[in-house]
Amino acid sequence: MKYLCVLFLMCLSTMTAFSQDDLQVVDKVMVYSTTAEDARYTYTYDGKGNNTDILIEKWYDNLWLETGRKTYTYDAAGNNLTYLYEIYQNGAWEDSERYVYTYNSIGKLLTSIREKWMEFVWVNYQQITNTYDSEGNQLSSLVERWVNDKWEKYDEYTYTYDSKGNMLVKIWEKWEGGLSAGAYRYTHTYDAGGNELTTLNEKLVVASWENLSRSTNSYDLNGNQITSLYEEWDVDKWVNSSQQTSTYDLTDHPLTWSQESWINGQWVLAQRMTATYDDKGNQLTYYYETLENGEVTKASKYISTYDANGQELTWLLQVLTNGELVDLDRKTSIYDANGNTIEIYYEKWENGLWSNSNSSLYFKDEKERSFYYIGYKIEVTYKGISPVNEEINLSGFMLNCSPNPAEDFITLTLKPSEGFEPSEGSEIQIYNTLGEMVISGRTGRDLSAPINISDLPKGMYFVKVGGETAKFVKN
Secondary structure, three states, X not given: OEOOHXXXXXXXXXXXXXXXXXXXXXXXXXXXXXXXXXXXXXXXXXOOOOEEEEEEEEEEOOEEXXXXXXXXXXXXXXXXXXXXXEEEEOOEEEEEEEXXXXXXXXXXXXXXEEEEEEOOEEEEEEEEEEEEOOOOOXXXXXXXXXXXXXXXXXXXXXXXXXXXXXXXXXXXXXXXXXXXXXXXXEEEEEOOOOOXXXXXXXXXXXXXXXXXXXXXXXXXXXXXXXXXXXXXXXXXXXEEEEEEEEEEOOOOOEEEEEEEEEEOOXXXXXXXXXXXXXXXXXXXXXXXXXXXXXXXXXXXXXXXXXXXXXXXXXXXXXXXEOOEEEEEEEEEEEEOOOOOXXXXXXXXXXXXXXXXXXXXXXXXOOOOOEEEEEEOEEEEEEEEEOOOOOOOOOOOEEEEEEOOOEOOEEEEEEEEOOOOOOOOOOEEEEEEOOOOEEEEEEOOOOOOOOEEOOOOOOEEEEEEEOOEEEEEEEO
16 A cells, blocks of 8 residues: 655665675664764664664764663564663763563564663663454553552553454543543544555544544555545534645656645645656655745755666755755765665755755665664674575565654554564654654554654654654644
8 A cells, every 4th residue: 555745755765686695784883963962873783684782972072982872682583672771971881771572472562661770770660561363463552651659551552453454443542640531543444455545533522432533545556545635523514624636657656746725615735746757766856845825935856866776876955945946955875886885974055065964864785674863974884694594584664654644643554574574662763854853652563553743843754663764744
């Protein structure tokens, strides 16, 4: 199932795997960041793509000084068992927080416990408990916080599915002080291909469910979403809010997207986007406009170049300023002779010069595993291992974000491919386009709990879950 809008924004290039005796896997990644002070993060990986530790350093008096480190352990199946965060102070490493995870026999996350180091002892902070049906579909998720020396309900989720594993109903209930503080219900329908046709959002008021909003989608024969209508409940009737329309080329590349708002009884164009591609399907340009009263008020253009193997070399962002497009940001990627990413750096045009600027930086290895970071520069080193002697996790995942664009809540879906299941208990992180983390949390494997984004300013955001990323627009 394919989604509208920013699905095709800044599309990742398809990396070409080269023939070689040893498989090249990521060994270390150096991430350089600049905010109030310069920082450097060193990520170390095992031969299966699992991040085993992160060393955090800050730049003081012309020296890199260690300030923090994160350590991860895994079971034989690659499930994350523990996470420990330590800080370096007074000449020694000191505990800060840790997570412990347990799984069932098929690798589904059963429990997640978060603890904080306080006054020389570990203190409970939050725990998550999940249940599943015989097909591995998550049935419930209970989030509890440690309050007054006991676990207290914080969030509770329940799910039901059809015979194909499509989620039919999701109920989210908030708890405060041991009492229910409100509940929401999301009901979905699907076509024969598993594409979502409708979503109904309701809120529990007293003892009955009341309508809030609904969306209706349509698709072409290839499963590409071509229209989406969003409506809101007004007292006793449904009222139009917005609608989106997309078109695609013969190879299913998104060509255009538009969004209209319902104003004074008529549809008014609010946003539109267009994309172009080369003969290999690489996205060359992406142009986005915001309109008010029929006039373009904002515009941005993304321009990419590629090497002969289809790997993105440069990416340039231009914005409309005083009636013309001017440079704002750019990203440059460098590869080794085997086609592996070895360096990416991001810059912003300021005062007539290109200068370092934090942003989301990501790449994929030969096995299509995604690596995602926030900073202005990353340096990647690899190590060769024998595919015969090493067990390699070949999983490749697709992280979906819906609805997209969204206003109040988003739901994430991480779909496994080739029969593999993604690891879970991963941290969810949402970043703005400046590379600033604005929301964080942890989740179970199916990521089905709604995420409240109502307090975020309008704009584009990046969602990171483990090694997977997605983008969405907040309206």
